[in-house]
Amino acid sequence: MNGLRRALRAGFSPFEAGLDRLVGPAWNPLNHLGALGFFFYWIVAVSGIYLYIFFDTGTTSAYLSVEYMTNKQWYAAGVMRSLHRYASDALVLFMVIHMAREFSLDRYRGARWFTWVTGVPIIWLVFAAGITGYWMVWDKLAHYVALITTQWFDWLPIFSESIARNFINPDFIDNRFFTLLVFMHIILPLILLAVLWVHLQRVSRPRINPPRGLAIGVFAMFLALSFIQPAVSQGPADLAKVPGTLKLDWFYLAFYPLFDIWSSGTLWGLAGVLTILIIALPFMPPMKRLAVAKVDLENCNGCTRCLDDCPFAAITMAPRSDGRHYAREAVVDPSLCVSCGICAGACPTATPFRDRSKELVSGIELPNLPIAGLRERVEALSAKLGGEARVIVFGCDQGTRADSVAGDGVATISLPCIGMLPPAFIDYILSRRLAEGVVLSGCGEGECYFRFGIEWTEARLAGERNPRLRKRVPRERIARVWAGRGGNRTLSRALATFRAGLPPFADNAPSTEEGPPEAPRVYEKAKSDA
Amino acid sequence: MLKLRQALGLAAVLAVFAALLGYFTYRPSYVHFTDDQALIKISFTLGGKRLGKCIRRTRAQLQKLPPHMRKVLICPRERHPVHVEVLVDNQPRYQATVNAAGLSKDGSSKFYHGLVVAPGKHLIVARLVDSGRKTGFDFEIEKAFELTARQHLIIDFQRDRGGFIFR
Numbered sequence: 001m002n003g004l005r006r007a008l009r010a011g012f013s014p015f016e017a018g019l020d021r022l023v024g025p026a027w028n029p030l031n032h033l034g035a036l037g038f039f040f041y042w043i044v045a046v047s048g049i050y051l052y053i054f055f056d057t058g059t060t061s062a063y064l065s066v067e068y069m070t071n072k073q074w075y076a077a078g079v080m081r082s083l084h085r086y087a088s089d090a091l092v093l094f095m096v097i098h099m100a101r102e103f104s105l106d107r108y109r110g111a112r113w114f115t116w117v118t119g120v121p122i123i124w125l126v127f128a129a130g131i132t133g134y135w136m137v138w139d140k141l142a143h144y145v146a147l148i149t150t151q152w153f154d155w156l157p158i159f160s161e162s163i164a165r166n167f168i169n170p171d172f173i174d175n176r177f178f179t180l181l182v183f184m185h186i187i188l189p190l191i192l193l194a195v196l197w198v199h200l201q202r203v204s205r206p207r208i209n210p211p212r213g214l215a216i217g218v219f220a221m222f223l224a225l226s227f228i229q230p231a232v233s234q235g236p237a238d239l240a241k242v243p244g245t246l247k248l249d250w251f252y253l254a255f256y257p258l259f260d261i262w263s264s265g266t267l268w269g270l271a272g273v274l275t276i277l278i279i280a281l282p283f284m285p286p287m288k289r290l291a292v293a294k295v296d297l298e299n300c301n302g303c304t305r306c307l308d309d310c311p312f313a314a315i316t317m318a319p320r321s322d323g324r325h326y327a328r329e330a331v332v333d334p335s336l337c338v339s340c341g342i343c344a345g346a347c348p349t350a351t352p353f354r355d356r357s358k359e360l361v362s363g364i365e366l367p368n369l370p371i372a373g374l375r376e377r378v379e380a381l382s383a384k385l386g387g388e389a390r391v392i393v394f395g396c397d398q399g400t401r402a403d404s405v406a407g408d409g410v411a412t413i414s415l416p417c418i419g420m421l422p423p424a425f426i427d428y429i430l431s432r433r434l435a436e437g438v439v440l441s442g443c444g445e446g447e448c449y450f451r452f453g454i455e456w457t458e459a460r461l462a463g464e465r466n467p468r469l470r471k472r473v474p475r476e477r478i479a480r481v482w483a484g485r486g487g488n489r490t491l492s493r494a495l496a497t498f499r500a501g502l503p504p505f506a507d508n509a510p511s512t513e514e515g516p517p518e519a520p521r522v523y524e525k526a527k528s529d530a
Numbered sequence: 531m532l533k534l535r536q537a538l539g540l541a542a543v544l545a546v547f548a549a550l551l552g553y554f555t556y557r558p559s560y561v562h563f564t565d566d567q568a569l570i571k572i573s574f575t576l577g578g579k580r581l582g583k584c585i586r587r588t589r590a591q592l593q594k595l596p597p598h599m600r601k602v603l604i605c606p607r608e609r610h611p612v613h614v615e616v617l618v619d620n621q622p623r624y625q626a627t628v629n630a631a632g633l634s635k636d637g638s639s640k641f642y643h644g645l646v647v648a649p650g651k652h653l654i655v656a657r658l659v660d661s662g663r664k665t666g667f668d669f670e671i672e673k674a675f676e677l678t679a680r681q682h683l684i685i686d687f688q689r690d691r692g693g694f695i696f697r
Contacts, residue, residue, distance in 0.1 A: 019543065021539075022536075022539035022540075022542065022543060023536050023539040023540045023543055024536045024539075027536055027539075027540050029543065029547075085555065086551050086552075086555070089551050089554075089555050090547075090551060093550075093551075144562055151642070154640075154642060157631075160575065160631060160637055160638055160640070161575045161638070161640065162573060162575065162640055162642040164573075164642060165573045165574075165642065168571055168573060168682055168684055169682070169684050169697050171697065213537070213540070214540065217537075217540045217541065217544050218544060220544075221544040221545075221547060221548050224548065225548045225551060225552055228548075228552070229552045229555075229556075231555075239682070240681065240682055241680045241681060241682055242562070242563040242567075242568075242569045242680045242681075242682050243562050243563060243680075244561065244562060244563050244564065244565060244680050245559050245560070245561045245562070246559065246560050246561075246562055247556040247557065247559055247560075248556075248559070248560045249554075249555050249556070250554040250555070250557075251551075251554060251555065256560075257560055257562075260562065
């Protein structure tokens with residue numbers, strides 16, 4: 001499984017890096033696959049409602065009504081039909097890429113199993129909804145789709161009569177069949193929407209809207225394509241003839257030619273095995289779970305920052321159980337916690353400046369990577385650092401390997417996620433002159449393994465989110481390099497440039513309240529410099 | 531300037547995406563059935579005759595039963611399998627015996643099978659046994675057809691309309 005994941009990752013990496021360079025991480029479609037999927041769904045829904053107004057149910061009127069929309073009302077219903085078609089196609093494409101990319105990033109196991117597994121019915125529902133849509137047009141392609149689909153279902157031992165028989169002779173089909181089809185084509189997307197809601201239940205702050213610029217661009221693209229190549233029918237269905245040469249929509253119907261090669265039973269088997277395999281993936285093998293975050297009530301004041309920052313809704317606030325005067329306390333759900341440590345990074349008590357005469361324990365932290373241990377490690381590494389332009393690099397286990405740049409004057413510490421680093425540590429390092437500079441590195445921008453590590457870190461450094469980095473901290477001594485996995489060379493180059501520009505500490509230099517302009521960010525994603 | 535460059539980059543990416551969508555939504559064409567073929571489809575559902583004879587209950591027997599169970603005719607549920615043979619131009623092309631559906635074998639036997647032939651004139655013979663007989667057939671039909679390219683000829687069966695029906 002690791003080999004397959006690595007192969008997929010190697011396939012995605014150049015595309016991600018190329019798109020980042022071309023459009024920037026904020027508009028990179030690969031960083032918004034789920035949100036774009038939702039956007040396509042809404043385009044399909046709105047255009048579908050408009051088409052429904054003009055659609056007639058009947059063996060001849062269905063086709064004629066679609067022809068009316070396509071030809072007579074090409075400027076409105078015709079465009080809507082094309083938008084309906086292309087957004088549906090894009091939905092399938094993005095759904096498949098979304099699934100493959102999450103798999104390649106190992107974002108489907110552990111606490112994420114639920115989101116992965118609930119994605120499986122979404123695949124079935126998207127195909128079912130789309131295929132019933134093709135059926136409704138009642139052209140030659142619809143006839144083909146009807147025949148193949150019903151022949152497939154006929155294999156199941158639950159129908160006393162053949163359903164496919166309805167589509168082999170004009171005498172056998174009934175107008176009411178189209179009423180059933182319309183019902184199916186409406187109810188399936190509604191069920192899909194409900195399952196999408198379930199799909200996101202264990203994801204806090206799910207991004208279901210793409211950035212505006214990207215959304216406008218994609219919609220304009222659909223619109224342009226609708227005029228350049230409008231969706232059209234392929235001639236009325238003729239049940240007295242076997243469908244011959246067809247213009248298949250390969251996004252939805254790529255599996256259909258297999259029915260001419262293999263039996264229905266084989267294809268049910270294949271579909272069943274594939275479905276079970278996808279469902280079982282998170283458990284083959286299950287992810288090794290690190291110890292989950294632990295709340296220390298002595299230090300928890302119920303401030304809710306960990307609740308706000310947790311990317312997987314693993315933290316809830318409960319009434320105080322220890323009798324202290326705070327109203328609430330944080331509670332971690334072990335089944336949802338992914339041990340990213342972002343909660344520790346958010347905790348106001350996770351500061352290395354705290355009284356050294358007492359044990360340093362923060363309100364919430366990872367048992368195997370406590371804040372006290374982090375402070376000890378920083379101090380120990382600093383003590384060993386020599387030379388000029390000493391730098392401590394904080395990396396993340398999921399992104400660029402920080403230890404790849406360890407060397408003379410450079411110490412590295414890898415955290416589960418860069419979001420685990422409380423900003424107070426940067427202040428601590430620079431104010432205590434433990435190093436001349438601090439570098440933060442991790443996943444590629446827009447593809448944080450734990451979703452919000454980079455975003456929260458950037459916001460904390462910019463003073464936009466608690467815990468804020470104090471204004472006195474000289475920003476030119478901090479660099480952020482979001483190069484992603486395999487971005488060792490990018491990190492190395494950025495580090496060299498950063499160190500070259502690092503001034504030594506001036507003796508007795510006063511700390512500035514506002515601080516000078518910040519060092520530039522590097523978000524060049526790794527190409528193949530792993 | 532950066533925004534403009536990114537917008538142009540996005541336009542380029544979306545142009546490729548549009549080309550991909552536009553192409554695979556209709557192309558390449560797929561040939562499901564060629565013009566040098568026609569299809570004979572055997573398609574019907576038929577319940578075979580019951581395995582045993584129905585028994586008529588006597589009045590005395592009925593009196594012993596609760597009122598809601600006083601059914602005069604008691605028939606065995608199980609049905610004979612249905613055997614079908616189709617010959618095209620005197621060549622046997624299809625032969626199948628299908629058991630009655632259901633756990634008690636009291637349902638219908640379902641037939642749905644296609645025979646690909648060349649367009650043109652063909653002599654088609656269809657035979658059926660639904661009574662379990664060992665020799666001969668309960669129903670038989672023989673008819674010549676001139677099939678056109680991709681024509682769908684259905685061999686249907688309806689007992690109440692005399693047996694086989696070609697559509």
